[in-house]
Structure formats: C-alpha cells, structure tokens
Amino acid sequence: PLIPSLAGLPQTWLLGSSPNGSNLAAGLGIGYTFAGFINPAGAAPALRHYRTQFQPQGFGLTSPRAILAVNVTVAETSAQAQRLVGSAKAFYARLRRSGGGAQLPAADEAARELTITEREQPTSIVDGQWPQFVAGSPAEVRATLEQMIELSGADELMVQNLIADPDDRRHSHTLLAEMFGL
Numbered sequence: 001p002l003i004p005s006l007a008g009l010p011q012t013w014l015l016g017s018s019p020n021g022s023n024l025a026a027g028l029g030i031g032y033t034f035a036g037f038i039n040p041a042g043a044a045p046a047l048r049h050y051r052t053q054f055q056p057q058g059f060g061l062t063s064p065r066a067i068l069a070v071n072v073t074v075a076e077t078s079a080q081a082q083r084l085v086g087s088a089k090a091f092y093a094r095l096r097r098s099g100g101g102a103q104l105p106a107a108d109e110a111a112r113e114l115t116i117t118e119r120e121q122p123t124s125i126v127d128g129q130w131p132q133f134v135a136g137s138p139a140e141v142r143a144t145l146e147q148m149i150e151l152s153g154a155d156e157l158m159v160q161n162l163i164a165d166p167d168d169r170r171h172s173h174t175l176l177a178e179m180f181g182l
Contacts, residue, residue: 012060015069018042022050026064029057036148037071037160040130047152068154070145073123073135073161074175075168084172085123085135086110088162092132093118106164142179 013031014021017038025032032050036043047066054064071088075081090110094102105113123135124144134144145157159176163169 011065013067016046019046019049022046023053026050026053027055029055029060031061031065031067033067033069033158034152034154035069036130037069037132040132043068043130043148044152047154051153065156066152066154067156067158068148068152069158069160070148071133071161072141072145072159072172072176073133073163074138074141074172074179075135076137076175078136078140081135081137081141082123083107083111084163084165084168085133086114086119087164088133089118089121090114091162104162104164107168110164138175138179141176 011031012028013033014025014028015033015035016022016025017035019042021034022032026049032047034043034046047068050066051064056062073081073085073088075084084107086107087104087110090105090113091102093114094105111119121133122129122131123133124131124140125147130148131144134141134148136144148154149157161169161172163172
C-alpha cells in the first residue's frame with residue numbers, strides 16, 4: 001500500500017471555479033470542491049449541476065460529495081470583521097492591479113489603500129449576489145453560510161481566510177468553530 005496506515009486509497013477530488021470543473025468531476029464520479037472565493041456567482045449553479053450530472057464510475061464515489069470553499073472572517077462585531085476582511089480585499093485588489101506577487105497587508109494598511117468601492121464590497125448575500133468574502137459577527141456569518149449551503153447543496157464548507165494578524169485569525173477560527181458547535 002501507498003500509505004500503510006491508510007485502510008484504502010485516498011479519495012480523488014477536483015477543485016474548480018467554473019462549470020467545466022463540475023462537468024469533469026461529475027463525469028469521473030469524484031468529489032468536487034468549488035472555489036467560491038474566486039467565482040462566487042458560479043458556486044451554486046456549478047455545485048447543483050455537479051449533483052444532477054454525477055455518474056459513479058466504480059473507482060470513485062458512489063454518490064456526489066460537494067465542498068464549497070469560501071473566504072470567511074468572523075469577529076465579535078460586524079465593524080471589527082469589516083476591518084479585518086480589508087486585508088483580504090486589499091490582497092485581491094493588489095493582485096488585480098499588479099498581475100501577481102502581491103503581499104497580504106495588515107488591516108490598517110489595507111484600510112488606507114482600498115478604494116471606497118473595494119471597501120464597501122458586500123460581505124453577505126445581497127439581492128441574490130454571493131460575496132467574494134463572507135465577514136461579520138458570528139450570527140451574520142452563520143446566516144450567510146447557511147444560506148450558501150442551502151442554495152448550493154454543499155455537503156461541507158472549506159474555509160479560507162486572509163486575516164493578516166495571527167491572533168485575529170485564530171480568534172476568527174475559534175468563533176467559527178463555536179458557531180457550528182465544533
């Protein structure tokens with residue numbers, strides 16, 4: 001065996017951010033993870049499509065398994081979360097402007113360089129549009145994530161965050177775990 005401590009073969013999964021990935025994963029009968037932090041508008045349609053088109057192939061899964069990957073920032077208050085998620089917003093803005101090689105800025109640095117439009121980018125579902133970054137108080141984040149899970153049919157969430165300060169990042173993870181009883 002490849003890894004003696006593993007009872008069987010590891011599952012094969014595909015990470016995608018477009019409808020093409022959902023077609024491929026469904027056709028191969030493997031798990032599918034959608035990068036909602038890259039293409040939030042495409043997440044629910046792609047994950048639903050994957051479920052309806054899934055075909056077991058005998059070497060993968062017998063039924064569809066879908067993960068929704070989202071960028072999540074949780075803080076005690078919505079205002080604190082908006083400050084912290086500024087690092088992620090500024091990082092992606094830097095990537096768009098430079099084409100690559102961006103560094104993650106601290107929250108205060110991010111606040112100084114974000115445009116008003118970037119700063120005010122929604123962090124919850126507004127008029128049916130999914131956010132690139134989910135941020136808020138525990139209750140706000142939970143409501144948004146539960147709505148995303150319901151609309152997409154995801155079996156699991158995978159959390160990415162770009163909180164610059166390690167203590168704030170750990171606290172966000174603690175609040176997220178407490179929200180879901182983990």
